[in-house]
Each structure stands twice: as C-alpha cells, then as structure tokens.
Amino acid sequence: MEKRTEISDLGEFGLIDHLTRNFEIYNASTIIGVGDDAAVIDHFGKQTVVTTDLLIEGIHFDLSYTPLKHLGYKSVIVNLSDVYAMNAQPTQITVSIGISNRFSVEALDEFYEGIYAACKKYKVDLVGGDTSSSGKGFIISVTALGEVAPDKFVQRSTAQQGDLICVSGDVGGAFLGLTLLEREKAIYMQSPGVQPDLEGEDYIVGKLLMPEARKDIIAFFEKNNITPTSMQDVSDGLSSEILHITKKSNLGCMIFEEKLPIHEKSRMAAYKFNLDPTACALSGGEDYELIFTLKQEDYEKITLNEDIAVIGYTTAPEEGTRIKTKGGNLYDITAQGWNAFKG
Amino acid sequence: MEKRTEISDLGEFGLIDHLTRNFEIYNASTIIGVGDDAAVIDHFGKQTVVTTDLLIEGIHFDLSYTPLKHLGYKSVIVNLSDVYAMNAQPTQITVSIGISNRFSVEALDEFYEGIYAACKKYKVDLVGGDTSSSGKGFIISVTALGEVAPDKFVQRSTAQQGDLICVSGDVGGAFLGLTLLEREKAIYMQSPGVQPDLEGEDYIVGKLLMPEARKDIIAFFEKNNITPTSMQDVSDGLSSEILHITKKSNLGCMIFEEKLPIHEKSRMAAYKFNLDPTACALSGGEDYELIFTLKQEDYEKITLNEDIAVIGYTTAPEEGTRIKTKGGNLYDITAQGWNAFKG
Numbered sequence: 256m257e258k259r260t261e262i263s264d265l266g267e268f269g270l271i272d273h274l275t276r277n278f279e280i281y282n283a284s285t286i287i288g289v290g291d292d293a294a295v296i297d298h299f300g301k302q303t304v305v306t307t308d309l310l311i312e313g314i315h316f317d318l319s320y321t322p323l324k325h326l327g328y329k330s331v332i333v334n335l336s337d338v339y340a341m342n343a344q345p346t347q348i349t350v351s352i353g354i355s356n357r358f359s360v361e362a363l364d365e366f367y368e369g370i371y372a373a374c375k376k377y378k379v380d381l382v383g384g385d386t387s388s389s390g391k392g393f394i395i396s397v398t399a400l401g402e403v404a405p406d407k408f409v410q411r412s413t414a415q416q417g418d419l420i421c422v423s424g425d426v427g428g429a430f431l432g433l434t435l436l437e438r439e440k441a442i443y444m445q446s447p448g449v450q451p452d453l454e455g456e457d458y459i460v461g462k463l464l465m466p467e468a469r470k471d472i473i474a475f476f477e478k479n480n481i482t483p484t485s486m487q488d489v490s491d492g493l494s495s496e497i498l499h500i501t502k503k504s505n506l507g508c509m510i511f512e513e514k515l516p517i518h519e520k521s522r523m524a525a526y527k528f529n530l531d532p533t534a535c536a537l538s539g540g541e542d543y544e545l546i547f548t549l550k551q552e553d554y555e556k557i558t559l560n561e562d563i564a565v566i567g568y569t570t571a572p573e574e575g576t577r578i579k580t581k582g583g584n585l586y587d588i589t590a591q592g593w594n595a596f597k598g
Numbered sequence: 599m600e601k602r603t604e605i606s607d608l609g610e611f612g613l614i615d616h617l618t619r620n621f622e623i624y625n626a627s628t629i630i631g632v633g634d635d636a637a638v639i640d641h642f643g644k645q646t647v648v649t650t651d652l653l654i655e656g657i658h659f660d661l662s663y664t665p666l667k668h669l670g671y672k673s674v675i676v677n678l679s680d681v682y683a684m685n686a687q688p689t690q691i692t693v694s695i696g697i698s699n700r701f702s703v704e705a706l707d708e709f710y711e712g713i714y715a716a717c718k719k720y721k722v723d724l725v726g727g728d729t730s731s732s733g734k735g736f737i738i739s740v741t742a743l744g745e746v747a748p749d750k751f752v753q754r755s756t757a758q759q760g761d762l763i764c765v766s767g768d769v770g771g772a773f774l775g776l777t778l779l780e781r782e783k784a785i786y787m788q789s790p791g792v793q794p795d796l797e798g799e800d801y802i803v804g805k806l807l808m809p810e811a812r813k814d815i816i817a818f819f820e821k822n823n824i825t826p827t828s829m830q831d832v833s834d835g836l837s838s839e840i841l842h843i844t845k846k847s848n849l850g851c852m853i854f855e856e857k858l859p860i861h862e863k864s865r866m867a868a869y870k871f872n873l874d875p876t877a878c879a880l881s882g883g884e885d886y887e888l889i890f891t892l893k894q895e896d897y898e899k900i901t902l903n904e905d906i907a908v909i910g911y912t913t914a915p916e917e918g919t920r921i922k923t924k925g926g927n928l929y930d931i932t933a934q935g936w937n938a939f940k941g
Contacts (some may be wrong), residue, residue, distance in 0.1 A: 268842075286645060287753065290846075292683035292830050293649035293744070295751050295767055298641040302629060306636035309728045309739055340635040351652040351739055385652045396739035401636065408638050410630065413618055487635050503633075565631040 258348070260360035262388075272350065273360065273387055274367045278420030281378040282346045284402070296347055302408065304401040306337035311383035320436045323362055325464045331394050333490065335377055335468040336376075336543040338401035340488040342409040342473060345401040346372070347382045351395075353389035357589045363408070377470060407482070409547070410504035413426055413486035418548035419509060420567045421483075421557065422499075423472045425518040426493050427532060430539020457584030458520035464528025466543040472563070479556045483547035494537040495548045496575060507574040510567035512587065513581050536584050537578075600875035605785035614729055616703065617710045622794045624721040627690045627745070637725030639690055644745040650847060655735035663779045666705055670712025673723045673738050676833065678720055678811040679886040681744035683831040685752040688744040690725045691717070695739075696732035720813060749826070750846045752890070761891035763824075763843075763851060764889035764900065768861040770868070770875060771835050773882020775799070775806030777871055781934035787885035801863035809886040815906070820898050826890035837880040839889045841919060847891075850917040853931065856924050875879045880921075881934050 265273055276288045287295040296303075310316060310330055318326075331348060338345040345466040350370055354363065360585040374381055379399070453460060469488075476482065486503060489496050493515075501508050515536045548569060549557065559565045568579075576588045608616055618632045618786060618851040630638040639646075653659060653673055659671075659735045670704065675690060693713060697706065716722055722742070782794040796803060812831075828847060833837050836858075844851050858879045868875040892900065900906045908923075 288749065291753050291755075292680040293647040293686070293742075295746070296646040296648060296685075297748070299642070299643055303639040303641055303646055303743070304636040305639060305692060305726060305741070305743060307692045307694050307726060307728055307739070307741055309696055309730050309737065310731050310732060311696050311737065314696070314731055314735045331693065337635040339637065344640075347648070349650045351650050353630070353652055353654050353657070353737070373606070376607060383648060383650060385650055387652050387654055387655055389654050391734060394652065394654065394696070394737055397638075398648070398650055398692060398741040399647070400648060400743075403638070404655070408630065410634050412634075442937045470633055569885060581650070 256452035258361055261561045262354065262356065262358065262360055265360060271361070273527055275381060276375070277561060278371065278381050280380050282380050284346055284399070285380040285382060287304060288380060288382040289384070294349070296382070296400055296463040300405070301402040302405055302416040304338050304341045304343040304403055304408065305398065306334055307396065307398040308333050312394070317440070320394070320440055322465035323365040324369040327366040328373045328395050328465055330368055332468050332543060334399035334491070335379065335490040336399045338399050338484050339468055339473045340545060341401065341403060342407060342476065342483065342486060343378060343401040343403035344459045344473070344524065345399050347378045347380045347400045349383040349564045350381060350395070353387045353394035354527040355389050355391055355393070355477045358393065376581050378470065393592040401439035404519060409483050409486040411485055411487045411500050412498055414548040414569050415480050415550070416506055416569055416571055418484050418550060418569045419551060419554060419565050420497070420510065420548055420569060421548070422489070422493065422516055422544055422546050422564050422566055423469050424544045424564055426489060426542045426544055427458045427517055427536035428462035428521040429466065429541040430535050431521050431528070432459035432461070434530070435459060435524065436463065456524060458518060459524050463541065466541065469542055469545045473543050475560055479525070481553055481556055483549055486545060489544045489546055490540055492540040493546065495589050496591055497588060500548065501547065501569065501576050504569070505572050506511040507570040508567055508576050510572055512578055514564060514566040516564040554582065558578065599634060601704055605697065605699065605701065605703055608703060610729055613703070617706060618724060621714065621717070621724050624725050625723050627689055628723040628725060631723060632727070633723040637690065637692070639725070639743065639908055641687050641745055643748070643771045645748055645751065646739065647681050647686040647744040647746055647751065649677055650739065650741040651676050653738040654806050655737070656820050660783070661736070663934040664784055664807060665706040669711040670709040670718045671808055672714035673740050674713055675738045675809050675811050675886060677742035678722065679831040679880035681742050682813060682816045683829050683888060684744070684746065684809055685750060685819065685826065685829060686744040687708050687816070688720060688722045688742050690723045690743040692726040692741045693724060693738070693899065694728040696730045696737035698732050698734055701736065720811065754828055754843050756878065757843055757849055757891040759849055759912055759914055760894060761854055761890070761912045762894060762908050763840070763853065763891055763912060764872050765832070765859055765887055765889050765907050766812050766837065767885070767887045767908055768859040768864065768904055769832060769885045769887055770860055770879035770882045771802045771805035771864040772809065772884040774864050774867040774871070775802035775804070777873070778802060778867065779806065798868060801861060802867050803823045806884065809884065812888045813884055818903055822902065824890055824899055825895055829888060829890035831886045832887045833883055834883045835883045836889065837931050840931060843889065844912065844919050847912070848915050850913040850915050851907035851910055851919050852913055853921040857907060857909040859907040885936055896924070
C-alpha cells in the first residue's frame with residue numbers, strides 16, 4: 256500500500272520545509288530564497304521581468320488524466336514561456352498552492368517533483384510561495400521573475416508594417432491532445448472497464464501534458480543577433496495571439512494557411528477526430544510556442560533554424576487581419592479561428 | 599437598481615483592460631506595466647525583494663462581513679507588510695483573481711478600488727496579473743516586489759543573544775474584530791431581523807478589515823540609522839512569530855506579559871467576550887505589525903518612537919522560549935499562545 260501522510264501531520268510550516276527541502280540555487284542573483292517574509296534578488300544593471308499565472312482545478316486542468324508531476328512541470332513552464340516571450344531569461348519563481356484535505360503529502364511531493372524538474376531544466380530558483388488549505392480543489396499560483404539587458408525586452412505592441420510573422424515549433428498539438436484525453440475520459444466514464452486508447456498519440460498528449468518553453472529560440476536570437484520587433488507566447492491560440500499583436504501594434508496582417516506549422520502527428524489526429532487541422536492550429540491553445548515579428552532583412556538569418564516558420568506578414572491596419580487558404584480564398588481571422596466557421 | 603454587468607460581456611481581456619484602466623505609475627523602475635506577457639522592472643544597484651500570498655474565500659475571508667473594497671485593500675497590505683518586514687520598500691505588485699459567475703463587473707470594480715487605494719497610499723505599481731474563472735468562490739493571489747539597498751535586508755534568522763525583542767503598534771485587535779464579526783454573523787443567521795451591534799467597536803473591526811502595513815516603522819529605522827538584527831511581520835500571531843525568530847536564530851527568549859502592547863479598545867472587547875487579553879495578543883493573528891530584535895545599544899534610539907514596545911529579550915537556546923506573567927509565573931510559549939491553556 257502506498258504511504259499516505261496527512262498534511263495536518265506536518266502543519267503549514269512543516270509542509271513548506273518538506274516541499275522545498277531539496278531545492279538548489281542556480282542563479283547568483285538569488286540572495287535569499289524560501290523561508291523568510293520575502294526572497295531577495297540582486298539585479299545590478301539588468302531589468303527585471305515579472306509574470307504570474309493562476310491555475311484552478313476544473314478550469315485549467317483535470318486531475319483525472321493529468322499526473323501531478325506533469326501539472327507541477329507545466330505550472331512552471333507556462334510562466335517561463337511568458338518570460339521568454341519578453342526576450343528575457345527566467346531566473347526565479349514563487350509557487351503558491353491551495354489544497355483541500357483530499358491531497359496527501361505524497362501527492363504534493365509528486366507535484367513538487369514536477370516543479371523541481373522544470374526548475375532544474377530551465378535553471379530557475381524557487382524562492383518563495385504560500386501554502387494554504389482550500390475548501391475544494393487544487394489552486395496553483397506561480398509568479399516568475401526574469402532578467403533582460405536594459406531595453407532589450409520585446410513587447411507585443413511594437414510590430415511594424417511589412418514585418419514577417421513567424422511561429423516557433425508547431426501549433427494545434429496541445430488542443431488535439433486535450434480532445435483525445437477528453438474523449439477517452441468520456442468513454443471511461445460510460446464504460447469504466449475500457450482501457451484508454453492512446454497508442455501512437457504520445458506526441459499530442461505530450462504537447463498538452465508536458466509542454467516546454469522556447470528557451471532555445473531566445474538563445475538562437477541572441478546568438479544570431481536577432482531582435483524581434485514584437486513577440487508573445489501562444490497560450491490562448493494562434494489566431495487570438497495574432498489579433499493581440501496586430502491590435503496592439505495597430506496593424507493588419509496576411510497569414511497563409513499552407514505556411515502554418517502543423518506536426519504530422521497532429522494532422523493525423525485531427526483527421527481521426529474529423530477536425531480541420533488548420534482550425535486546430537489557429538484556435539487551439541496551450542502550445543506555448545512563440546509568435547513574433549521580424550524585419551524583412553532578418554529573413555536570411557532565420558532560415559538557419561528549421562524550427563521557425565514564416566506564416567505571413569503585417570500590413571496596414573485598413574487591410575484587416577486575413578488568412579489566405581490553400582484554395583486561394585480570403586477570410587477574416589477571429590479570436591476563435593476564422594470567420595469561415597460562421598458561414 | 600444597481601447596475602450589474604456580467605463579466606462575460608467584457609471577456610477576459612476586456613475585463614483586464616477595464617479593471618486596470620486607471621492605474622498610475624509611481625515608480626521610475628516600472629518600465630512596462632500591465633498588458634504584455636510580463637512586466638519589466640529596472641533595479642540598477644538595488645536588490646529585489648519578492649513575496650506572495652494566496653487568499654481563498656471561506657478560508658481567509660468571509661464575504662458576508664468583508665466589503666470587497668476592504669478585501670482588495672487588505673490583499674495588497676498583507677504583501678506589502680512582508681516587504682517591509684525585510685526592511686525593504688515595496689515598488690510593484692501583481693494581482694491574479696479567480697472568480698465565479700456570481701460576481702459582477704461592478705463587484706470587481708469595488709475590489710479593485712481597494713487595490714487602487716492601497717497602491718496609491720503606499721506608492722506601489724500594479725504591473726500585471728491573471729484573471730480566470732473559478733468554479734466556486736473568490737481566489738486572490740498577490741505578489742509584491744520591493745527593493746532594498748544591497749545587503750540592507752533583514753532576515754528572521756539573524757537575531758543575536760541578548761537582543762531586545764520589540765513590537766510595533768498593538769496586537770490582538772484583529773483577532774477581537776474577527777471574534778466580534780463572527781459573533782454578530784451567528785446572531786444574524788439565527789435572527790435575520792437583528793441589526794449587528796458594532797457600536798464603539800470600530801477600532802477592532804478596522805484592525806481586521808482594513809489593516810495598514812508599517813511603512814512608518816521602516817522609515818523611522820532609516821531616519822534614525824537603526825538596523826534590526828532580525829524582523830518579520832505579525833500575521834499568524836505574536837507567539838508564532840516569536841517562535842519563528844528564536845527557532846531560526848537558534849535562541850531562547852524571555853517575554854514579559856505586562857509589556858505586551860494591547861490597545862485599550864482591544865482589552866475592553868476581550869473582557870466583553872470573556873477572553874484573556876494576553877491570550878488574544880499572543881495567539882491572535884492578522885495584526886500586520888512588525889516584530890524585530892535590536893542590539894541593546896539601540897535602546898535609546900527607539901524610545902523616541904511611542905509606537906514601538908520592548909516586550910522582552912533573546913536568551914541562550916537552552917533557556918527555552920518563556921513568558922513571565924504579571925503574577926511572576928513562567929510559562930513556555932507555544933505557537934497557540936502559551937502552555938497555560940493546556941493546564
């Protein structure tokens with residue numbers, strides 16, 4: 256039988272000590288970490304970037320198919336992704352959790368193993384947090400700090416007309432992973448004896464449950480002396496992010512359906528579920544890729560990186576935000592994908 | 599009839615724009631605030647302090663007697679208090695909220711009015727956050743950043759043997775305010791026609807619902823060239839905080855009951871509820887005062903400030919953590935107050 260330690264056996268302070276006992280410090284700027292009123296961070300000559308995300312059970316994640324370790328990992332990743340989207344390097348995080356008494360200390364250990372793995376991989380320090388009981392469900396609040404050389408940060412609102420619009424990696428996979436897991440859950444609820452059929456779908460399931468943040472793209476920019484004119488991460492869905500950048504930069508855009516980076520495994524999964532891969536790529540969220548705009552003269556530089564796709568360009572605002580399909584038709588892009596859905 | 603705007607009418611991004619539309623920037627270090635993946639903060643030559651708190655409806659607050667504006671104010675204060683407890687100046691906050699659909703936009707406006715009032719009073723900038731739906735209840739996560747001159751921060755673990763133990767303001771009031779409001783709520787639940795009897799109790803109710811952070815004490819330290827040897831804020835209760843400092847600093851202590859700063863209004867309320875004022879002062883939480891230790895030679899300096907009480911001194915660890923009563927008896931201090939409760 257697995258060991259179950261009640262959280263009440265440790266108490267709040269005992270729990271924090273227990274959960275944070277193995278954390279190593281990776282950043283010289285971390286002067287004081289967990290265990291005081293606040294952490295202390297040294298940032299001589301750098302600018303600090305700060306971002307935060309709140310994740311609530313039943314809204315952002317479903318523990319019936321999300322392992323706690325993966326949830327811990329992803330809770331960190333979604334915040335690091337925001338830091339990279341500023342062209343900055345993440346350095347510290349705080350993690351607050353609200354937990355009901357249905358969680359054991361062992362369950363929280365699993366969750367923190369995921370936090371720990373992400374901290375180790377991305378070399379960030381856990382420097383604080385808060386642990387509380389919640390009446391119901393699991394609540395996670397992560398704040399990430401990062402640093403960037405003065406005025407090297409990249410905003411959403413600074414794209415220029417005629418810039419290239421680029422996306423890292425591929426999009427739509429996380430949404431298809433979610434679709435698969437929700438479908439298998441529904442089958443299981445009806446017939447608890449049936450084993451989930453996830454064979455060959457590890458790519459899309461991995462995109463959902465264990466996403467990575469694009470540290471490599473930021474490193475590539477630095478190495479090749481590239482500064483995007485605007486950037487953000489793809490969390491709500493590609494079309495939603497395209498509209499953020501164009502609206503905040505007061506621009507229009509032209510996107511080409513055939514240029515959207517869709518993984519072969521995602522495409523196959525979409526066909527299996529009778530979904531349009533393009534619609535999944537545009538409106539599916541949680542890919543944690545980067546979308547950014549570049550001056551046209553930087554085009555040569557990015558051809559060096561196979562993991563960056565040019566999907567279109569920015570236009571004057573009066574030209575609207577449009578997508579050209581493979582068949583040559585033009586549609587308006589909406590936050591939900593494109594207007595063709597309405598027709 | 600009061601106007602009720604559904605949150606769904608604005609959408610998530612519209613809601614963030616709406617709630618943050620009036621925020622002014624107070625700190626030159628705030629380069630980018632709300633509205634991008636992350637905020638950007640400049641900290642040339644200073645050290646950054648970061649702290650975070652998670653507040654959950656039904657656990658940390660009861661909306662049946664907590665006005666939303668006060669809740670917003672207090673959500674900021676509890677974090678600023680942690681920053682001051684590091685001997686630092688708060689500069690920026692992020693605020694994330696999870697809300698169920700029982701809240702209207704007008705209700706959130708009230709909450710943000712409180713946030714805004716605290717930001718204005720303490721000159722801190724709201725630089726980001728996350729807004730999410732919650733299945734049930736109101737969830738608040740605030741992270742505060744502050745700055746401190748290099749190595750001027752004060753930890754909990756650095757008290758020395760023979761230091762004076764001091765407390766700002768008075769303690770126990772917030773607990774008595776809570777006791778009063780819980781009592782009135784119970785009466786109201788039984789007899790909804792009975793109006794709450796809060797006459798003359800505005801002091802203790804104010805201590806609970808609208809606490810302040812001790813910015814003035816930190817300013818007094820700076821002006822008088824005082825550096826406490828250790829410090830933390832009083833959130834869980836005075837005895838709990840005394841035990842934190844002595845445990846982390848590997849010391850014992852002697853506290854004198856007659857020196858505990860208890861406001862006359864708190865004392866009267868305690869008698870009214872048949873409670874021991876000393877027990878309320880030791881074990882009641884949420885006062886957001888500062889507890890700190892000082893070298894004995896700084897005693898003269900603090901006599902200038904009537905809002906600082908010396909309540910005892912630190913001893914060798916083998917002498918234990920004790921309190922001497924007015925009657926001359928010695929008891930061990932426990933996180934719940936003192937051991938006399940058990941006898």
